[in-house]
Amino acid sequence: MDPVTSGILVVSALFVLMAIGTPIAFALGSVSLVALVLDQGMVELTYFGETFFHSIASFAFVAIPMFILMGAAVASSPTGRDLYRSLDLWMGKMPGGLAISNIGACSIFAALSGSSPATAAAIGKMGIPEMRKRGYPDGVAAGCIAAGGTLGILIPPSVTMIVYGIATETSIGRLFIAGAMPGLMLAGLFMLWTLIACKMAGGYNTPNPVAEAAANIKQNVEGNMRALVRVLPFLIVVSGILFALYGGVATPSEAAGAGAFLCLGLAIVVYRMWQVGPIKTIMRDALRESVMIMLIIAAAEIFAFALSSMFITQTVAGAIADLEVNRWVLMAVINVFLLVAGFFLPPVAVIVMAAPILMPIILEANFDPYWFAVVLTINLEIGLITPPVGLNLFIIKGIAPDIDLRDVLLGSLPYALCMVLGIVLLCFFPGIVTWLPDLIMG
Amino acid sequence: MAESSSHPVASSHGVIGAYIRCMDNLSRIAAVVAGTLLAIGVLAICHMIFMRYILGESTVWQTEFTIFSITDAMLLGTPYVLMTGGHVAVTALPDVIGGVIRKIMLLIASLVGLGFCIALSYGSWHYLIEAYNLGWTTGTVWNPLLWPALLPVAIGTSLLALQYIAEILRGES
Amino acid sequence: AQTVLRLSHQFPGGQGDVRDEMAQLMADEVAAADVDLEIQVYPGQSLFKAKEQWSALVRGRLDMTSLPLDYASGRHPEFSATLMPGLVRNHDRAQRLNDSEFMTMIKDIINEAGARVLADAWLAGGFASSMRCITSPDTVEGQTMRAAGPAFDEMLATAGASIASMPSSEIYTAMQTGVLDGANTSSGSFVSYRIYEQVDCLTAPGENALWFMYEPILISEQSWDGLNEEQQQALTEAGQKAEEFFASEAAALDQEMVEVFKENGVKVVTMSKEDYQAWLDIAKQSSYKTFAENVPMGQELIDAALAVE
Numbered sequence: 001m002d003p004v005t006s007g008i009l010v011v012s013a014l015f016v017l018m019a020i021g022t023p024i025a026f027a028l029g030s031v032s033l034v035a036l037v038l039d040q041g042m043v044e045l046t047y048f049g050e051t052f053f054h055s056i057a058s059f060a061f062v063a064i065p066m067f068i069l070m071g072a073a074v075a076s077s078p079t080g081r082d083l084y085r086s087l088d089l090w091m092g093k094m095p096g097g098l099a100i101s102n103i104g105a106c107s108i109f110a111a112l113s114g115s116s117p118a119t120a121a122a123i124g125k126m127g128i129p130e131m132r133k134r135g136y137p138d139g140v141a142a143g144c145i146a147a148g149g150t151l152g153i154l155i156p157p158s159v160t161m162i163v164y165g166i167a168t169e170t171s172i173g174r175l176f177i178a179g180a181m182p183g184l185m186l187a188g189l190f191m192l193w194t195l196i197a198c199k200m201a202g203g204y205n206t207p208n209p210v211a212e213a214a215a216n217i218k219q220n221v222e223g224n225m226r227a228l229v230r231v232l233p234f235l236i237v238v239s240g241i242l243f244a245l246y247g248g249v250a251t252p253s254e255a256a257g258a259g260a261f262l263c264l265g266l267a268i269v270v271y272r273m274w275q276v277g278p279i280k281t282i283m284r285d286a287l288r289e290s291v292m293i294m295l296i297i298a299a300a301e302i303f304a305f306a307l308s309s310m311f312i313t314q315t316v317a318g319a320i321a322d323l324e325v326n327r328w329v330l331m332a333v334i335n336v337f338l339l340v341a342g343f344f345l346p347p348v349a350v351i352v353m354a355a356p357i358l359m360p361i362i363l364e365a366n367f368d369p370y371w372f373a374v375v376l377t378i379n380l381e382i383g384l385i386t387p388p389v390g391l392n393l394f395i396i397k398g399i400a401p402d403i404d405l406r407d408v409l410l411g412s413l414p415y416a417l418c419m420v421l422g423i424v425l426l427c428f429f430p431g432i433v434t435w436l437p438d439l440i441m442g
Numbered sequence: 443m444a445e446s447s448s449h450p451v452a453s454s455h456g457v458i459g460a461y462i463r464c465m466d467n468l469s470r471i472a473a474v475v476a477g478t479l480l481a482i483g484v485l486a487i488c489h490m491i492f493m494r495y496i497l498g499e500s501t502v503w504q505t506e507f508t509i510f511s512i513t514d515a516m517l518l519g520t521p522y523v524l525m526t527g528g529h530v531a532v533t534a535l536p537d538v539i540g541g542v543i544r545k546i547m548l549l550i551a552s553l554v555g556l557g558f559c560i561a562l563s564y565g566s567w568h569y570l571i572e573a574y575n576l577g578w579t580t581g582t583v584w585n586p587l588l589w590p591a592l593l594p595v596a597i598g599t600s601l602l603a604l605q606y607i608a609e610i611l612r613g614e615s
Numbered sequence: 616a617q618t619v620l621r622l623s624h625q626f627p628g629g630q631g632d633v634r635d636e637m638a639q640l641m642a643d644e645v646a647a648a649d650v651d652l653e654i655q656v657y658p659g660q661s662l663f664k665a666k667e668q669w670s671a672l673v674r675g676r677l678d679m680t681s682l683p684l685d686y687a688s689g690r691h692p693e694f695s696a697t698l699m700p701g702l703v704r705n706h707d708r709a710q711r712l713n714d715s716e717f718m719t720m721i722k723d724i725i726n727e728a729g730a731r732v733l734a735d736a737w738l739a740g741g742f743a744s745s746m747r748c749i750t751s752p753d754t755v756e757g758q759t760m761r762a763a764g765p766a767f768d769e770m771l772a773t774a775g776a777s778i779a780s781m782p783s784s785e786i787y788t789a790m791q792t793g794v795l796d797g798a799n800t801s802s803g804s805f806v807s808y809r810i811y812e813q814v815d816c817l818t819a820p821g822e823n824a825l826w827f828m829y830e831p832i833l834i835s836e837q838s839w840d841g842l843n844e845e846q847q848q849a850l851t852e853a854g855q856k857a858e859e860f861f862a863s864e865a866a867a868l869d870q871e872m873v874e875v876f877k878e879n880g881v882k883v884v885t886m887s888k889e890d891y892q893a894w895l896d897i898a899k900q901s902s903y904k905t906f907a908e909n910v911p912m913g914q915e916l917i918d919a920a921l922a923v924e
């Protein structure tokens with residue numbers, strides 16, 4: 001069978017399995033296994049355990065569960081609540097201020113955590129009920145948390161940037177810094193849209209009832225300072241860890257290990273979480289999320305191996321490389337491809353499968369691999385808030401099951417458009433990505 | 443978009459109920475071991491950082507030890523994540539269709555997942571037994587025997603397959 | 616129909632890496648022989664990961680590979696002898712070693728495992744340091760070193776160095792941050808990882824090189840048995856040509872490293888006969904001894920290698 005036909009068959013089989021509700025990791029894994037056995041014989045089944053184990057057993061990949069553990073330690077402490085209260089007090093009085101402080105809190109939390117669903121969950125647990133209580137439209141409340149949460153993988157640290165760095169052999173430290181400015185830019189765009197949306201909905205003009213605010217103001221200022229003091233150590237630890245990484249002092253795995261250890265320690269000391277209960281919660285949350293992600297990565301690695309083994313990868317890459325088109329047309333085509341892939345697959349799966357194919361093409365067309373990493377990440381962030389597979393939408397549904405899915409989707413859509421706008425801006429001003437890494441790392 | 447549905451603790455009686463409860467407990471135990479391995483992996487990295495950067499001494503075993511303990515944690519944790527509905531699945535289409543067709547779709551999906559887990563478990567035992575019988579090591583500076591790193595993998599993937607059966611039975615009852 | 620053989624290696628494709636060119640040359644030669652045989656090269660770990668190639672090869676999941684044989688030392692500890700300090704010494708001696716009793720023993724193990732050698736290749740390497748030039752054993756005392764394998768580690772540690780284990784891709788960062796003072800790897804890696812930016816002194820292979828590594832092109836026995844005689848003949852001849860090509864390029868690789876390091880203001884030295892002998896004495900008490908104790912036929916392998924003139 002020629003590579004194109006087998007490629008179409010493999011991808012169709014994957015979509016059918018996913019459509020009937022097979023968990024993504026098992027759908028990827030079983031399609032690849034069957035394709036490998038048909039193509040290469042039963043020997044692939046016999047040695048499948050070995051292939052699977054070694055697809056994730058590497059020193060670079062262990063950084064992912066440890067960064068997730070670090071994020072879980074921060075998240076299970078009341079950091080999210082503290083951050084959120086501080087920002088609310090500063091911004092609560094301006095129109096749409098609460099929604100804007102939610103996005104701000106998401107950005108700061110994104111700098112403490114490497115994952116998008118974790119960011120959405122940590123801030124959303126406080127933010128969504130509060131916004132709804134104060135009369136914000138459901139769509140805005142859900143949308144700004146879903147979108148703000150996606151910043152988790154753009155603002156460093158980032159689990160997906162680690163996977164990209166491994167897949168393309170680029171510097172993970174540099175990838176992290178490259179995401180910082182675009183992350184802030186997106187946060188700004190999200191805030192801008194939130195203002196507009198609140199104005200349009202007329203729902204912005206319901207801040208804290210004045211009397212309540214006046215009565216609480218003194219206590220709030222004090223509480224605010226205390227909250228800040230408690231969040232500060234986490235910010236210091238995480239930025240210290242990241243600076244060690246950027247300075248090249250530590251590898252991502254060392255940084256993640258130290259970060260997990262220190263944040264766990266801080267959660268115990270600062271938030272007095274030394275009982276067994278909270279620590280069990282941290283470990284359980286970290287285990288659940290990292291197992292889910294690592295299993296998808298392993299399955300995606302096997303899928304990529306199957307595609308390469310059947311010469312599908314090489315055929316597709318050759319066909320794209322032979323397209324005699326303008327480099328920006330090429331970039332547009334790649335973006336559409338990533339966007340569509342992101343609709344259906346979680347970010348890590350798309351990166352594992354697509355990055356090795358796209359990297360030579362990107363370099364050939366003279367695009368910066370770090371700039372491309374950011375563009376790719378934003379595409380995949382869009383996928384996090386679009387059906388059918390939108391991890392952040394799932395988080396929102398978990399926090400506020402009574403918000404109609406239609407409202408969540410309609411509320412999130414404009415934020416997805418903000419991200420498209422962000423990609424366009426990056427195309428015109430690539431310096432937004434490259435300036436900071438060049439400044440810090442030369 | 444949804445995570446695969448999570449179920450309440452089995453309440454059914456008889457052999458099936460006992461099997462489900464037994465698997466749930468085994469998966470929980472595996473998760474505790476996995477969480478411990480994850481924490482130990484973090485400590486090993488911190489030990490390496492301390493030895494290498496602060497004391498300036500040789501570091502030989504830590505990297506490899508961390509790789510194995512954390513990768514093992516990930517595979518030992520899979521049955522628990524399956525039990526608690528943490529493996530992301532897209533059930534939008536079956537949910538929209540509903541009725542008997544929904545049940546059939548989800549059953550096929552579960553059987554595909556189960557088939558995969560059995561294959562993975564078979565492959566893992568094959569690898570473990572081969573590594574044990576032939577006394578393979580990792581061929582690195584530390585050079586430990588390989589099989590102890592593979593034992594949790596074989597156990598984890600087997601529990602995953604058995605837990606999948608429990609989930610299918612739970613869905614039926 | 617055309618038989619397709621899949622050849623996997625870990626080196627960058629189409630960018631002038633000698634091992635990639637060796638593989639391509641075999642593919643071209645086999646195609647030119649017109650025996651219904653095609654070699655499809657998968658460079659840069661695009662099929663199997665570097666450390667998984669051996670296992671895939673001997674099980675017939677992969678037809679051909681070009682890899683550092685030491686990668687399989689976890690399964691065949693004898694292969695550590697192909698990355699053992701001081702066993703090779705220089706490129707001329709590497710040629711003589713290929714036809715020696717030592718390589719017959721190694722190739723017997725390769726054959727028993729289910730593979731056969733199509734082309735021999737020995738890569739040289741050296742030392743680099745930002746602390747002081749590494750020549751005699753006492754020069755490594757107090758240096759934190761990254762070695763390229765257990766045997767080198769043990770020898771360096773015995774000579775008084777402190778060892779940090781890491782992949783060669785991390786040497787640059789580790790040197791930059793002072794975690795490492797010195798490193799020990801192949802000429803090719805020293806250049807491609809731009810180590811010259813971080814060190815003051817390079818110990819080039821020269822006539823008395825401690826570091827040599829065996830990186831043959833192998834074919835799976837199962838794939839070999841599936842070929843007809845003409846195809847086997849064509850592969851053998853292509854392997855011979857690839858081997859000759861590599862032999863002519865190997866010394867040039869070292870020369871290129873020396874030039875690049877000199878251009879970047881790095882001092883370049885080589886080991887004298889006395890330095891080499893002193894290292895060999897240390898190796899005999901440390902890594903050779905351990906190897907002989909732990910590996911069946913270990914002592915015989917070392918004796919056979921040292922017996923080559």
Ligand code: NA
Nearest residue numbers: 110113152157
């Ligand atoms: Na982040």
Ligand code: NA
Nearest residue numbers: 343383386389
């Ligand atoms: Na999506």
